Amino acid sequence: MSQKVAELLSRLEKRLDRSSMVSANDAGPRYQEDPDGKTGAPPEFVLRPHTTGEVSDILRLCNDARQRLVVQGGRTGLAGAARIQPGEAVLSLERIAAPDREAATIVAEAGAPLQMVQDAADAAGLLFGVDIGARGTATVGGNVATNAGGIRVLRYGMYRAQVLGLEAVLADGSILTSLKGLPKDNSGYDLNQLFIGSEGTLGVVTRACLRLHPKPSTEVNAFCALASLDAAIALLGLLRQRLGPLLSAYEVNFAPLYGAMVAGMDAPAPLPVGSPVYVLAEIQGSEPDRDGERFAAVLMQAVEDGVIDDVVVSQSPREFRALWAVREDANRFLFSIKDLIGVDISIPLARMGTFLKEAEAAIQAIDRNADIYVFGHLGDGNLHYQVRTMDPAAAYDIVYRGVAAAGGGVSAEHGIGLDKKEWLHLVRSDAEIAAMRRLKAAFDPNNILNAGRVFDLAPAASIRDVPPL
CATH class of the missing domain: 3.30.70.2740 (Alpha-Beta Plaits)
Structure with missing residues (x-):
């Protein structure tokens, strides 16, 4: 341990309880592991704050010491943003995890798993609009930082659309709090949007005020076999035109993936192997007596018109879950x-x-x-x-x-x-990347937060040399 790190830890010990600080020797491999199998460097140390105030103290002291941090949530991302680089310490938000629901919103701390938010919404008779396969592990802070998507973007939008306000801590320890939950607020710049999708490079999100939606009383899905991608796109257009906002998900599986999955599935396959394209379509509605019939009518019309070759429609909650299990089985197969x-x-x-x-x-x-x-x-x-x-x-x-x-x-x-x-x-212009660098310079002038993620700074220049806006 260097003298600089030892001095920083001494200062941190005055602000944090003993359980919030984990040494490099005691951290083990847990904070180094990625879901894609890549392993990061050992951390200088691991910090696990309980409150936004503790996050503020950590960032202020680390910024003063020029100690680089990698911010971690559930570590389910697949782009390496949470992978430790040499010389970095870990700021883990795993212990900031309490949800608090009010009206049709919920204020959730950054370490709360997505499933905890979903369960809290469900207990209140409401729905949270984002769902992903890693729901039990992926956290609110990570979801905000990556602008998570998932299976129901078609109906509810990306994570950005669910965020009504954020609390975030800047690299110098400043706390920005905007948790009013106002659907309309044009009182100056909307700073919340800067942190959504910024991958922890501009600040550390500690709490989020999230939008909840009416809980559907109808949920029906259908698994379809189709002859081509063109047919799948045509069916998507037909369902959108005839059902409008009832259509909540539209998932695709191309050959040979479905056939390879079926060979190792425990449950029977919903449709025979051999079609070029398979689609799982879902509706969510509020009129149980009509929604399923409307869905079935459009699907049968698509069969008659030759758009769908074969289809099975769920008739019960058990069948509904079974068809979604087929979609999620793709991850099991591919990770193997x-x-x-x-x-x-x-x-x-x-x-x-x-x-x-x-x-x-x-x-x-x-x-x-x-x-x-x-x-x-x-x-x-x-x-x-x-x-x-x-x-x-x-x-x-x-x-x-x-x-x-x-x-x-x-x-x-x-x-x-x-x-x-x-x-x-390849997909962002030089001007766009230069603007991103200037934002980084403004929010994190010492480059301590998730350094080297998203883009690199010019190797011969410090962040202070980035031109101003």
């Missing part, structure tokens, strides 16, 4: 494959077919034995593109350059972190 690379991309629907054909052809041209698995949230253009190949670097290059050519985004919902920053310039 060694040396699989995965990207989280967004593509305009009009260009998705061309992108998929060109990317597959280019990957197989460099590796004839490559396996490609694609699934995702077709309703909002978000695909999870997975490749098992002997040349992962080339596959990344092909996919990300193809995304840029299609006018898409190299990160739909997991952020940029450490792993995608070399590709950011």
Whole structure:
């Protein structure tokens, strides 16, 4: 331990209780592990504050000492933003975790798991609009920092749309609090928006005032087999036109992924293997006597018109959950494959077919034995593109350059972190990245917060040398 670190810890001990400070030796591998299997450097130390005031003290003292921090929540992100770099200490928000509901909003602390927010909303007869597979582990702070998406963006929007106010601590310890929960407030700049999706580089979110929605009394889903992506896009258009806001999710699974999943599933497959495309569509409504009938009528019309080849519709809550389990089984299958690379991309629907054909052809041209698995949230253009190949670097290059050519985004919902920053310039202009750097300089002049995530500063310059706005 260096003298600088020892002196900083001595100052921190005067502000925090003993359980809030974990030494490098006692931290173990827990804070170093990523869900994608990559391991970070050992932390200088780990800090686990209980309150916003303690976060403020930590940032002020670390800023004075120029001690770099990586901010961690549930560590479920897939872009490496929470991975420890050499010389960094960990600021973990895992102990700031209490939700507090009022009216149709909930104020949740940063360390609260998403499922805790969902359960609190459900107990009040309401619904929280974001749902992701890592709901039991992913935290509110991390969700805000990455602008999390998930399966119901089509109906409720990204996490940004759920945020009515934030409390955040800047690098110098200043606390910004805006938790009134006002749907309309144009009293100056909306600083909340700067922290949403900034991946902890501008400040540390400690609490969020979140919007809740009426709880649906109808939930029905359908699993469909289709002949092509064009048919899936046509069905999406038909459901939107005929059902409007009833349509809450629209998930896609391309061959050969579904067939590979079915081979290892415990439960029976809802439809036979062999179709090029499978779709899971869901509705949520408030008229149980009419919603299901309307949904079924549109699906049957699509069958008669040749848009859908085969379909099964849930008839009970058990069947509803079983069809969603098929969608979530994609993660189980893919995480079991060694040396699989995965990207989280967004593509305009009009260009998705061309992108998929060109990317597959280019990957197989460099590796004839490559396996490609694609699934995702077709309703909002978000695909999870997975490749098992002997040349992962080339596959990344092909996919990300193809995304840029299609006018898409190299990160739909997991952020940029450490792993995608070399590709950011493909989809953001020099002027946009320069503006991001100037914001970083203004909010974190000593570059202590999640340094090197999203973008790098010029190697020969300090952050103080970044030109002002």
